[in-house]
Amino acid sequence: QSVLTQPPSVSAAPGQKVTISCSGSSSNIGTNSVSWYQQLPGTAPKLLIYENDKRPSGIPDQFSGSKSGTSATLGITGLQTGDEADYYCGTWDSSLSAGVFGGGTKLTVL
Amino acid sequence: QVQLQESGPGLVKPSETLSLTCTVSGGSISGYYWSWTRQPPGEGLEWMGYVYYSGSTNYNPSLKSRVTISVDTSKNQFSLKLSSVTAADTAVYYCARGRLGGANWGQGTLVTVSS
Numbered sequence: 001q002s003v004l005t006q007p008p009s010v011s012a013a014p015g016q017k018v019t020i021s022c023s024g025s026s027s028n029i030g031t032n033s034v035s036w037y038q039q040l041p042g043t044a045p046k047l048l049i050y051e052n053d054k055r056p057s058g059i060p061d062q063f064s065g066s067k068s069g070t071s072a073t074l075g076i077t078g079l080q081t082g083d084e085a086d087y088y089c090g091t092w093d094s095s096l097s098a099g100v101f102g103g104g105t106k107l108t109v110l
Numbered sequence: 111q112v113q114l115q116e117s118g119p120g121l122v123k124p125s126e127t128l129s130l131t132c133t134v135s136g137g138s139i140s141g142y143y144w145s146w147t148r149q150p151p152g153e154g155l156e157w158m159g160y161v162y163y164s165g166s167t168n169y170n171p172s173l174k175s176r177v178t179i180s181v182d183t184s185k186n187q188f189s190l191k192l193s194s195v196t197a198a199d200t201a202v203y204y205c206a207r208g209r210l211g212g213a214n215w216g217q218g219t220l221v222t223v224s225s
Contacts, residue, residue, distance in 0.1 A: 002154065035210060037155075044204055044215040045147075045155065056213045088155055090210050098170050099145070099157035099210040 003028060004089055004102035011108040016079050020105045022072040022089035028100055032092040034072040036065055039086045039104075048087075049074065079109045112137040114205050114216035122199075122223050128192040132205030132216055139163050139181065143209045144188045146179060148201040149218075156201075160209045161188055168209075195223045 005023040012018040022034065033052050037045035047056050049065035052072065064075040072089055089102040118130035132144070145160035159169035161179040169177050173192070181188040192199060200223045207214040 035212075037211075044218050045211065046215070047211075047213045050212065090155070090157070092210065096171060097168060099147075099160070101147075101155040101157060104154040 002103040003093060003096070003100040004091065006087075006089060006102035006105045008103070009106045009108065011110055012079050013110050014079055014081065017075065017077045018079060018107065020074045020076075020087050020089075020107070022074070022102050024070050024072075024091065024100075026070060027095035028070075028091050028093040029067065029072055030070040031094050034065065034067055034089055034091045036063075036072075036074045037088045037090065038083075039088065041085070045088060076107070081109050083107060084109050112207060112214045114207065114214055116203060116205050116216045116219040118219065118221070120220060120222060122195055122221060123225050124196055124223055125194055128190070128195050128199060128221055128223070130190045130203055130205075130219065130221070132188050132190075134186045134188075134207075139183055139186045139188065142207055144179075144181065145206050145209060145211050146190045146203060147206060147211050148203045150198075150201040153201075157210060158190070158192075197223050199223050 036049035039045045048063045052067040053065045086104045088104045093100045113135045115133045122128045140163045146158040161167045161181045176193045178191040202218040204218045205216045
């Protein structure tokens with residue numbers, strides 16, 4: 001049971017937009033910034049978003065992040081089959097004094 | 111471009127200690143946090159802990175009694191030790207820069223716990 005809650009799966013058609021939610025609590029998302037990671041099959045996680053809404057160099061504006069209260073959202077526009085992957089949110093939990101990840105969301109581009 | 115590479119045994123016997131090293135190249139280990147995250151087969155990510163270049167650490171409470179993370183600035187490496195392993199510790203282990211894992215991750219190494 002993950003501290004952060006994500007939907008197990010989402011799907012959308014090529015070219016469409018999808019959002020992935022990440023729900024937490026006041027001790028984690030409510031207090032600390034959120035990161036988002038993309039994990040393609042058989043590869044290491046790749047940072048997509050940090051500090052809630054910032055993109056590292058090289059990450060296209062196809063990916064966006066937002067945070068409100070104790071929830072965060074990853075948005076992906078212009079979906080391509082190459083975007084099929086597992087997506088994870090992560091943040092710090094001040095009560096646990098530990099890093100925490102969501103359970104992951106599998107994106108399928110139909 | 112900072113690169114990280116995990117190394118260590120791919121097979122560990124139950125009750126023994128799992129030991130992995132992460133070698134950092136293309137940049138200095140000084141000034142940063144460095145972390146370990148693992149992923150059991152078919153499951154999600156589990157944060158294990160971090161070490162600051164100065165040596166201070168923070169561990170996942172669920173693993174705290176078994177995990178030790180240390181840093182060797184002279185070798186530009188940091189290490190993970192997990193004691194008293196069981197089959198449940200079978201996972202891909204990733205090292206990364208940052209408290210939670212930022213833009214730089216190793217490729218991961220599969221460690222299987224089996225007799």
